[in-house]
Amino acid sequence: AQKITQTQPGMFVQEKEAVTLDCTYDTSDPSYGLFWYKQPSSGEMIFLIYQGSYDQQNATEGRYSLNFQKARKSANLVISASQLGDSAMYFCAMRASGNKLVFGAGTILRVKS
Amino acid sequence: NAGVTQTPKFQVLKTGQSMTLQCAQDMNHNSMYWYRQDPGMGLRLIYYSASEGTTDKGEVPNGYNVSRLNKREFSLRLESAAPSQTSVYFCASSGLTGAAYYGYTFGSGTRLTVV
Numbered sequence: 312a313q314k315i316t317q318t319q320p321g322m323f324v325q326e327k328e329a330v331t332l333d334c335t336y337d338t339s340d341p342s343y344g345l346f347w348y349k350q351p352s353s354g355e356m357i358f359l360i361y362q363g364s365y366d367q368q369n370a371t372e373g374r375y376s377l378n379f380q381k382a383r384k385s386a387n388l389v390i391s392a393s394q395l396g397d398s399a400m401y402f403c404a405m406r407a408s409g410n411k412l413v414f415g416a417g418t419i420l421r422v423k424s
Numbered sequence: 425n426a427g428v429t430q431t432p433k434f435q436v437l438k439t440g441q442s443m444t445l446q447c448a449q450d451m452n453h454n455s456m457y458w459y460r461q462d463p464g465m466g467l468r469l470i471y472y473s474a475s476e477g478t479t480d481k482g483e484v485p486n487g488y489n490v491s492r493l494n495k496r497e498f499s500l501r502l503e504s505a506a507p508s509q510t511s512v513y514f515c516a517s518s519g520l521t522g523a524a525y526y527g528y529t530f531g532s533g534t535r536l537t538v539v
């Protein structure tokens with residue numbers, strides 16, 4: 312069965328510093344995709360970044376990068392130069408068989424000024 | 425704006441009442457999904473429809489039914505609401521993106537309270 316584990320229920324980071332949010336996954340499928348979503352207090356799900364299992368390079372999108380370590384089955388999100396607006400819930404997710412999206416429990420990030 | 429539209433945004437039901445959550449997408453996506461979000465548990469899949477005319481159970485289907493009315497619309501029905509179904513419900517659709525991977529677009533959510 313496919314599973315996503317996020318072990319950090321909550322994180323604090325100082326404004327302008329970098330922060331890493333952890334995500335490990337479990338799947339036996341050779342082809343899969345990993346996603347990170349941001350959910351601010353307003354509740355919408357905002358897509359941040361995608362990593363395919365066959366992608367050779369780590370994905371980057373502006374201040375977001377995904378540290379993909381396939382052998383360790385980890386897909387950590389790195390946010391550089393944190394901003395107050397980054398305070399939100401962050402979900403790691405994996406595209407599973409049947410194109411279903413399986414989510415982790417999430418990490419609440421608080422950025423301090 | 426293109427995307428996934430869910431109605432209603434808020435709903436309060438009494439135990440035993442029924443209701444249908446509506447979802448429509450205008451991105452010509454084949455696959456559609458219903459998730460529920462509870463505190464500390466992330467989003468859990470209730471039902472999904474891989475293509476028009478097909479539906480399958482997800483992780484937590486008990487107490488729900490779905491209908492894929494056409495390619496655009498996927499509805500979720502609670503036949504006899506229970507307090508355990510108090511949650512935030514998200515509809516989503518998926519399809520190939522410009523970057524050639526399957527991306528997922530979410531509706532804004534429905535906050536349902538069953539009293």
